Amino acid sequence: MDTLQQTEIAVQRTDKPVSEQDRKAILANPGFGKYLTDHMVTIRYTQDKGWHDARVSPLQDLGLSPGTMVLHYAGEIFEGMKAYRLPDGGVTLFRPGANASRFNASAERLAMAQIPEDLFVNAVRALVHADQDWVPSQEGASLYLRPFMIGTEMAIGTHPSNSFLFSVIASPVASYFKGDAAGVSLWVSENYTRAAPGGTGAAKCGGNYAGALAAQAEAAREGCEQVVFLDAVERRWVEELAGMNIFFVFEDGSLQTPPLSGTILPGITRNSLISLANDMGLTVREERYGIDQWKADAASGRLVEVFACGTAAAVAPIGKVKGKGFDLTVRGGEPGPVTARLKKALTDIQFGRAPDPRHWLDRVV
Incomplete structure (x- = not known):
């Protein structure tokens, strides 16, 4: 019930992507975390269905009830990882399985549902594949990936949520600190x-x-x-x-x-x-x-x-x-x-x- 495969992640491409001209301008000076790419991944979890409805879709706002548990009790975890442009023009991730393992350790500590590690990695891969043109090529720059999960049950009560949303978003980034070589x-x-x-x-x-x-x-x-x-x-x-x-x-x-x-x-x-x-x-x-x-x-x-x-x-x-x-x-x-x-x-x-x-x-x- 909880083992979706990469082939089960539906892909819906945006019909309004950032223009190539605007994307190139962003990639030339991305800053850190200022811009998001065209797409996102969402996968939902409920106790009766397990993990389901996995999809890559156009970037969009999340519609949440004001009574959603994450807004009151901070049932939220995330990861930070990157995709890198290779010398031959390809794109790679770095140790995504380690991120998946740590994500589940965080989920366990916060009484949240754990996501199968292969599903976590495949979701990240699917987003990078969809938005590969957003991976910078300049020295030191990369595509920052933010998998996260929130408790989505509508309940103002202090108990573990019974439903969750897992999502992955991405942002092109340059060096985190200004003057990267300085102490x-x-x-x-x-x-x-x-x-x-x-x-x-x-x-x-x-x-x-x-x-x-x-x-x-x-x-x-x-x-x-x-x-x-x-x-x-x-x-x-x-x-x-x-x-x-x-x-x-x-x-x-x-x-x-x-x-x-x-x-x-x-x-x-x-x-x-x-x-x-x-x-x-x-x-x-x-x-x-x-x-x-x-x-x-x-x-x-x-x-x-x-x-x-x-x-x-x-x-x-x-x-x-x-x-x-x-x-x-x-x-x-x-x-x-x-x-x-x-x-x-x-x-x-x-x-x-x-x-x-x-x-x-x-x-x-």
Whole structure:
């Protein structure tokens, strides 16, 4: 009842696509998340029918009752992934099965229906195939894909929804940060935490990001581009940024990243970089790292590089770090060689410029 196949995803092409001229103008300067492509995927779930009515259709607004449960109790999860233009003009996805698996882990945590992983991947593939002309060709640009699911039962009552809408939309994007090569500045939040043990920190749900917005605004007021959160219990251990994992690089060439303890999102980029670092012979430790250690190691020179990672930004070097009572700089605010080497290794695979021995790429066209 819940195993639709790709052949069962009906395709209805829009009769009013964005003109080729307008599309090319958008792709020349897409920004990040400003424009949506011509089509979307929708698949519905009910307890009696399971997953059904899978289709690619023209992009359109969602019609929801004001009593729809997602609007009141935030029954919503999403994923972030990308399609990349290959040197031969084709288009590929990067580890879509990992996104499908994480999506279902988020669904389980929020008491939502889980979608068969092959259906998730086939839905993403179907949208990319329909909107392949929207995949940019310029260096560093890609098509950002946003699968999401919401609880659609009309009920103002605190219980798991009995119906859901799964959808995929797409947006052409350029670099996430302005001045991509420069180091990102961070504000260490003491007023806010992102997640607590037993909470939803490991799930990719909208509430986690909404809860980070006040801290992100605080960071902006302090002249920083991003916020970095400490743990909710001791307010001591570095966890992650508002939407990215974090790595530390030491003078002996080793790397360290906070462990996945239920309060940190298990990043697919994070996992990929650990594998690539191991391939390079680098030691990677998944261990807690305190803010006091960060300050001391930066002062002594033991800490030589820091970078953040995630689907949106890939790998972003961290330059300046500010907080109550301190202001430190890593490598004078410039990216380091390990950060650059890992970013190149990752993006060369994603864009088809390097071999793919782990079969991470899933070619669509």
